[in-house]
Amino acid sequence: MVRSLSFRRCTSLSLRRLNILLYRGVSTTGNSTVPPEGSNGGITRSPPPIRVALTESAGRGVFATRRIGSGDLIHTAAPVVAHPSISLRHKVCYFCLKQLGIDRNSAYIQEEPTGNTNQRFHFCSEDCRESSKVFHEVECQADWSVYDEYCRSHQLKYPLLVKRLACMVISGALPANQLDILQPEKLTSEMIPAMEEEFGLLWSTLTESCISNEQMAFLTKQWYISILARIRINAFRVELVGMSYEDLLSSAAASVEAEAAVGNAVYMLPSFYNHDCDPNAHIVWTENANARMKALRDIPEGEELRICYIDASMDRDARQARLLEGFGFRCNCLRCVSGD
C-alpha cells in the first residue's frame, strides 16, 4: 500500500516534470529547431491543449486539456533528430528534409574537403546549413563511406539517426541521455549481434577521426543499443503531403529500399501518442520535418489523443501482426476488439 502510494506520487511528479519538459520545443503555431514554415520569427509559445498522463493499459499517453475541434492544429513539434532517406539524400535538404527544387544547383551545397561527390550535402537555405553545424561539423571529421554503405546495403534507416545523434552529443548540442524518457523496445537476444556490429562500425568510424576519447566517452555499446531501442519504437517516417507518392517512388527508384518517405525523425511530445486503428488525431508534414499534430474529429476535454502507427486500411489480423512485430504490443482498440 505504502509502496503503491509513493509510486503514484513519484509517477505524478515525474509526469508533471515531463509535461514541462515536453512543452519546450512545441507550440501551437511554431517550433524551435527546424525553421518554421514561412519563417517569420513571429512564433507564439502558448502551451498546447494537451498533457501527458498514465493510461489504463498503454503506458503514458496524451490527453486533451480542453475541447479540440475537428481539423484543429493541436501543436507542432520540431524533431530532436532527423535524417534523410539514403536514396533521397541529394534531393532533400540534409537538415530539414524539405524537397529541393528541380535545379538542385541553386541549393546551398557543401562539399567535403575530399572532393568525393558522395560527400556532398544539399541544404534548402543558408539557415539550414548554419543549423546543421550541430552535427555536421563533427560528421565532416570522419569518413562515413563504410558506415553509410552498410546501412544502404542492409536497408537500415535507424542507425543513421543514431549516427546523427552521436555527432550532436559530441558537438555538445545534446546531452547523451536526451532520449532516455522515451519508451524503449523490448529487445530479444537475437537482435543484439546486429546492433553490436553497427555499434562497432560507428565506433571505429569516429575513433579513426580526430575526435578525442573524452568527447567519445558516452559512446558505449550500451548507449548505442539503448538509443536504437528507443528510436525503433518512436521514430516517424516523414512523408511530405506536398510531395506526390509517384514523385517519391520515382525519386527512390534507384534504391533497393524504394521507400516513399523523405526521411525519418524522432520527436519528444509526438512520441507519447499511443496508437488506435481508428485514430482521433494524425501527424502531417507539409514542407519539412516539422510535425503538425491535427485533430481528425471533435475531441472532448479529457479524451486520450491517439494516432495510427500503421496503414489503417489493412484488415484486423494484418494490423495486429504489424503492430506486434513493429511495436511489440497487441492492439485492443475498439476497432480491433469489435473484429473490424
Ligand SMILES: C[S@@+](CC[C@H](N)C(=O)[O-])C[C@H]1O[C@@H](n2cnc3c(N)ncnc32)[C@H](O)[C@@H]1O
Ligand atoms: C510511441 S510509444 C507511445 C507512448 C508510450 N505509451 C509511453 O509510455 O512512452 C509506443 C508504445 O506505447 C504502447 N502502446 C501504444 N499504443 C498502444 C495500444 N493501442 N495498445 C497497447 N499499447 C500501446 C506500446 O507499448 C508501444 O510500444
